[in-house]
Amino acid sequence: MLKFHTQSHIEGMSCPYCQELLLQSGLEGKLAQQLGGPSSEQQIVWQDLLNSAGGAMNVMAAAFGDRARDAQHDRLLADSGIEPYPSAHFDRRKFLQHLLLGAMVTTLSNCTGAGNRREPFSSDIPTTRLEKTHLKIAFLPITCATPIIMAQPLGFYEKYGLTVELIKMNSWTQVRDAAIAGELDAYHMLSPMPLAMSLGLGSVPSAIKLASIENINGNAITVASRHRQTVKGPKDFKGFRIAIPFIYSMHNLLLRYYLAVGGLHPDRDVELVTLPPPQMLSGLRDGTIDAMIVAEPFNQQAVEQGIGFIHLLTQELWPGHPCCSFTASQSWIDEHPSTFRALNKAIIDSANYARQAYHRREIAQAIASPEYINANPKTLEAVLTGNFDDGLGKRRNIPDRIDFDPYPWKSFSYWITTQFQRWGLLTNDNFQHEAIADRVFMTGLARQLSKQLGQTPPTLILRYEDLKFGRFDPTEPNQYLQQQIAKYKF
The missing domain is CATH 3.40.190.10 (Periplasmic binding protein-like II)
Structure with a gap:
């Protein structure tokens, strides 16, 4: 499967649709190739239509019904170790209308070069078309x-x-x-x-x-002011009680990544507690937590209130x-x-x-x-x-x-x-x-x-x-x- 390409190779292709085709991967791309036929132009047209219509699984649903959609979904993910989720409500009439509209617009496009390219969909969606x-x-x-x-x-x-x-x-x-x-x-x-x-x-x-x-970015590890003289690196967090906003968060994953470098196991050598951000400030103030990793403005507020420093x-x-x-x-x-x-x-x-x-x-x-x-x-x-x-x-x-x-x-x-x-x-x-x-x-x-x-x-x-x-x-x-x-x- 194609993943990384040199920029010069991609930009050297004359057809933007074909450029885009090379950059598709995964299940959606595979189905686009199957449905689009041998032509690169056809394939990318299909990919755009699939994307606009909510994905390849919805194309299958429109054509064959929800049960076929689920079967195709399960087949494609069978080797991935991912359990399929229940089929969502699907309005076939709306989908087919949307797909046909996309096909009509795309028919006006061509693959004769970048100068003649038209986007498969209008850059501005008329408000009269909004559902x-x-x-x-x-x-x-x-x-x-x-x-x-x-x-x-x-x-x-x-x-x-x-x-x-x-x-x-x-x-x-x-x-x-x-x-x-x-x-x-x-x-x-x-x-x-x-x-x-x-x-x-x-x-x-x-x-x-x-x-x-x-x-992107936008978070910090902030430590209670009482630890100002002792915390210099990840190993210094041993025994700390550290607040995170949610288990499935970048905060939790990056904190674990950092602690591990210092030789600390995040589930054994520190105590991680999940708290809403406003409660983290209270915890720093009253000593119930030693540090927090959280979004702004809470780190900056801790500094302004004199209760923490940005580590x-x-x-x-x-x-x-x-x-x-x-x-x-x-x-x-x-x-x-x-x-x-x-x-x-x-x-x-x-x-x-x-x-x-x-x-x-x-x-x-x-x-x-x-x-x-x-x-x-x-x-x-x-x-x-x-x-x-x-x-x-x-x-x-x-x-x-x-x-x-x-x-x-x-x-x-x-x-x-x-x-x-x-x-x-x-x-x-x-x-x-x-x-x-x-x-x-x-x-x-x-x-x-x-x-x-x-x-x-x-x-x-x-x-x-x-x-x-x-x-x-x-x-x-x-x-x-x-x-x-x-x-x-x-």
Whole structure:
């Protein structure tokens, strides 16, 4: 299967559709090739149609019914060690209408070269085609949710014909349970959550799609001020009680990664407790926890309140790591394909706006109010601009302390699932990392929408990930996992 390609080879091809074809992989790509025939042009047309219609499994459902969809799904995942989740509600009439519309538009395209290329779908979805315009989206009041939050006061939802009510939630458990129950339309989630939910880890299996990444970086390990003279590295956390926001979080996985380097087993040598972020500040203050790894603005608030110091930014452990994501259920996407594309486009547009450093102060003001993050705008400015005090008497300037890149690299998924295995959250020795990444991460659609916005998203789905203590090669995830275990003994 094709994964890594030289940029010159890909860009040297005359047909953008054929360029795209080379970059497809996994179950969706295989079905696209089967259904599309021998022609590269036909194959990529099929791939675009499959993506727009919610995936290849929905094509099978439209043609043969839900039982055939489930059978095809089970067959394709049989070797992956992944249990299929129950078939979601599927509106065949809406799907066929959407598929036929896509085919009509695509017929107007051709493969005669980049100069004549037309996108398979319009860059602007007419509001008259939206299945639903009044939406409810869950979020937690943290800076990781910036694209979802700022899209309301700064007009990004309105730009795409949407009226959005943001529903503030108190914990990731509440978000997860609301998504399983289908209470809202879309959800702010930690990037490992859709993977865990799709695998049935910690909950019933639920078909949740990761549509785009909300933020990269943006967290820190903060230690209680009373440990200021003793904590210098990971080995110094032995015996500590450390708060994390959720088991299936990048916070938990990166903390475990860091502690292991210091020779500490995170389930034996420290005590990890799950707490909502506001309670972490109280814990640092009253001594019930020694440290926390959490999103902003809580680390900066600990510094401002004199109860903690920033020991390490997660950006220092893995530059560019994913934190939070924009998600929706497969069943909701099936019922609202045009609305979903418009909503995801608004989030990607918002994230790209937030990525520009000169917008950060404006954004801090926009998201600070009580109905959103409810924080001092100056605190949010310190986080968003990366110009901050660390609680150790240093003024630091790290512009990408938090950043916003909506592209969902599938190598993110591969690393996350290797760590699920490493720490016993996923007990499957023959787990196929590629299969779950293909099932959950909507990388192709995110690329397509970004292009329509005039952005230049990556053309690959995988990349090397350079962490503080070694490079992760997503083409060899199991080898990476075994090397970690061999080196650190767990």
